[in-house]
Amino acid sequence: MKAIIFDMDGVIVDSEPLHFELERSLLEELGGKITKEEHKSFVGTSDYHMWSTFKEKFNLKPSVEEMIEMKKERFIENIYRIELVENFQEFMLTLYNEGYPMALASSNNKKAVNAIIKKFDLDRYMELFISGEEVSKGKPDPEIFLTVAEKMKIEPTACLVIEDAYNGVRAAKAAGMKCIGFQNKNSGNQDLSKADLVVENYNKLDIDILRKLFN
Incomplete structure (x- = not known):
């Protein structure tokens, strides 16, 4: 990873x-x-x-x-009106303190992505931000995730994606990446069965669990 x-x-x-x-x-x-x-x-x-x-x-x-x-x-x-997902910040800080590069790949438009980055100071911790306007094909096409890997100069197979949507999970797997399905009740009843692991809260994840996905 x-x-x-x-x-x-x-x-x-x-x-x-x-x-x-x-x-x-x-x-x-x-x-x-x-x-x-x-x-x-x-x-x-x-x-x-x-x-x-x-x-x-x-x-x-x-x-x-x-x-x-x-x-x-x-x-x-x-x-x-928007807040961070419960326990996301603690999880992100754990990854940051361990030295793992992080990126955001959203189907949302660039203006919305930039507004969220600014509100929550995400650029202090993440290296790269890609919006749906910066790729020609949306999820479930893997283009957005492959673009992130290319820009970060990291092999797709060494990347882990965290997604809450059926289309996002399909895109991650099509990119050849490991994927954690985040079962957010507010995202509807999404089919995340193609993910390598499904969780409902970030407090269910730690570095060891993530690394095991790549063993």
Whole structure:
């Protein structure tokens, strides 16, 4: 194990409930409506994929880019409501003190990622931040994780990903990386069965458990 890559929403910050609220509110304003289960299927995918799907399904008037921008602004306005996932900070500090390089690879847009980095001072501890806008293919395609490995100059097989979404786990495994599925109840009932290990809280993890995944 030479690097740890975190997803952001639902893994670092408990933001999925806010995303759900804002996205469904905006969608209904524009004339569409989906069930909670339908909405949860988009967890871990890119903004572009989700709003493209909504535009086609409901024949929405604004462009995909306009809808992404509307949601982006509302998220930034409400960022004060977001908190770190329970015990994440302690876990991150343990990795940092052990000298492990860390990165963030989020399907979210760059503006939202930067706002979270700033709010929680993540750039003090993590070396690299990649948003969904910086790759051409969203999860479950492995491009975002392979991009992180390339930029950090670390073999994909030496990387560990922590993900809370079905699409994210699929992307990590497609990249040839080890993956811990983080079962966050606020991310919906995500199928994390393809992960190498599934946990519900960071207090269930320590350095020895992570290293054993690579033995």
